[in-house]
Amino acid sequence: MRLLVDANVPGAEACFGPLGELVRMPGREIAPADLRDVDALVIRSITRVDEALLAEASRLRFVGTCTIGTDHVDTRALAERGIAFASAPGCNAEAVVDYVLGSLLTLAERQGWRLAERRVGIVGVGNVGGRLLARLSVMGIACLACDPPRAEVEGREGFEKLETLIGECDVLCLHTPLVRDGPHATHHLLDAQRLAELSPGTLLLNAGRGDCIDGQALRQRLAGQGDISAVLDVWEGEPGIDPALRDLAQIATPHIAGHSLDGKLRGTHQIYAALCRHLGLPARLGLDELLPAPPVTRIALDGGLEAEEALRLCLRTVYDVRRDHDSLRRESYRLGMARGFDACRANYPLRRELSTLSLELGPKAQALAPWLQGAGLNVA
Ligand SMILES: NC(=O)C1=CN([C@@H]2O[C@H](COP(=O)(O)OP(=O)(O)OC[C@H]3O[C@@H](n4cnc5c(N)ncnc54)[C@H](O)[C@@H]3O)[C@@H](O)[C@H]2O)C=CC1
Numbered sequence: 001m002r003l004l005v006d007a008n009v010p011g012a013e014a015c016f017g018p019l020g021e022l023v024r025m026p027g028r029e030i031a032p033a034d035l036r037d038v039d040a041l042v043i044r045s046i047t048r049v050d051e052a053l054l055a056e057a058s059r060l061r062f063v064g065t066c067t068i069g070t071d072h073v074d075t076r077a078l079a080e081r082g083i084a085f086a087s088a089p090g091c092n093a094e095a096v097v098d099y100v101l102g103s104l105l106t107l108a109e110r111q112g113w114r115l116a117e118r119r120v121g122i123v124g125v126g127n128v129g130g131r132l133l134a135r136l137s138v139m140g141i142a143c144l145a146c147d148p149p150r151a152e153v154e155g156r157e158g159f160e161k162l163e164t165l166i167g168e169c170d171v172l173c174l175h176t177p178l179v180r181d182g183p184h185a186t187h188h189l190l191d192a193q194r195l196a197e198l199s200p201g202t203l204l205l206n207a208g209r210g211d212c213i214d215g216q217a218l219r220q221r222l223a224g225q226g227d228i229s230a231v232l233d234v235w236e237g238e239p240g241i242d243p244a245l246r247d248l249a250q251i252a253t254p255h256i257a258g259h260s261l262d263g264k265l266r267g268t269h270q271i272y273a274a275l276c277r278h279l280g281l282p283a284r285l286g287l288d289e290l291l292p293a294p295p296v297t298r299i300a301l302d303g304g305l306e307a308e309e310a311l312r313l314c315l316r317t318v319y320d321v322r323r324d325h326d327s328l329r330r331e332s333y334r335l336g337m338a339r340g341f342d343a344c345r346a347n348y349p350l351r352r353e354l355s356t357l358s359l360e361l362g363p364k365a366q367a368l369a370p371w372l373q374g375a376g377l378n379v380a
């Protein structure tokens with residue numbers, strides 16, 4: 001069996017090597033001719049799998065994406081050809097929540113506010129939004145949730161309209177998939193009109209898909225009135241994103257919100273397990289065998305910090321979102337936008353999830369235990 005695997009899929013040799021001949025390629029460069037003799041294709045979000053890519057893929061029987069999002073895959077075209085498909089739901093959701101909390105606490109520090117004073121609106125309450133809602137709620141942060149597809153199935157209780165979130169929240173977090181049509185389409189979900197309705201002082205964060213916001217309208221809103229802030233991890237036209245929008249966003253990162261090593265290896269392992277099932281083989285390799293020990297495992301706090309400061313400190317021990325903001329600026333100036341954007345992602349430094357950190361609290365810090373545990377730390 002011949003497997004073609006994106007060069008940015010970690011753990012591929014250990015997982016897929018024993019199953020057949022492994023070929024690695026940068027995901028954006030995979031072309032129809034590369035699939036001629038390939039039986040299984042393993043990708044991330046940057047390889048568009050459509051009719052054109054499949055034109056010469058007569059041997060292809062399995063496509064797996066080690067990502068949550070699937071908008072880059074024409075699943076109907078695969079089904080029509082009898083090609084099995086698998087994605088990795090939830091694999092990097094914890095990493096995205098770490099990113100969101102790290103970004104909010106960074107802006108709170110820069111702009112002089114506290115998370116406790118803010119009401120957070122979460123749009124898209126699935127694996128990512130649901131975990132974010134759970135963590136913020138245990139931390140006592142007021143939240144409103146909007147998820148019309150879930151409300152339709154589960155009932156409206158606990159869900160609000162997008163207009164309510166826009167009118168009542170200080171922070172709006174977008175965690176929706178990109179859906180181009182149908183009753184719950186998300187393409188330009190935040191269009192010029194909805195962006196205009198955001199109250200002054202609102203913080204808008206997008207870690208879903210870039211096309212869920214009208215980027216040109218957001219640029220105009222940020223540049224024109226300068227009264228809202230934006231944290232953007234995803235963009236229209238990646239990797240050649242709008243440099244003006246990059247400069248206007250308070251935090252601008254190159255689609256790395258989910259890029260913890262834990263999240264990426266979970267994604268690889270989920271696709272490995274799906275491919276083994278497809279082949280009727282046992283998945284012999286466990287996820288634990290892929291994950292290395294984290295470089296920092298314990299941190300001790302003795303008091304003198306209030307809860308949000310303590311969380312900011314712990315988060316920055318495992319992951320500092322400012323590093324990714326700085327590297328996008330630096331690399332996009334050095335190499336040009338598209339090459340710089342992709343270079344940050346290809347050379348992404350080691351990042352572990354907050355849950356890999358155990359926290360020891362001295363007697364004076366014990367009162368913080370439930371709040372910090374709710375935020376995602378293991379409190380010893
Ligand atoms: N920036 C990054 O690195 C990452 C981005 N993502 C993106 O975030 C998206 C969400 O991820 P998950 O939570 O894991 O996906 P999920 O599929 O578990 O949840 C998505 C939720 O959005 C809801 N939704 C769909 N249409 C909606 C609409 N019009 N308005 C409000 N809610 C709507 C769905 O009902 C669902 O509950 C992914 O589809 C992916 O595109 C995911 C992981 C990493």
Ligand SMILES: O=C(O)C(=O)[C@H](O)COP(=O)(O)O
Nearest residue numbers: 044045046067068069255258
């Ligand atoms: O899981 C998803 O969906 C994502 O957006 C991924 O975190 C993106 O990973 P890459 O494909 O950009 O490596």
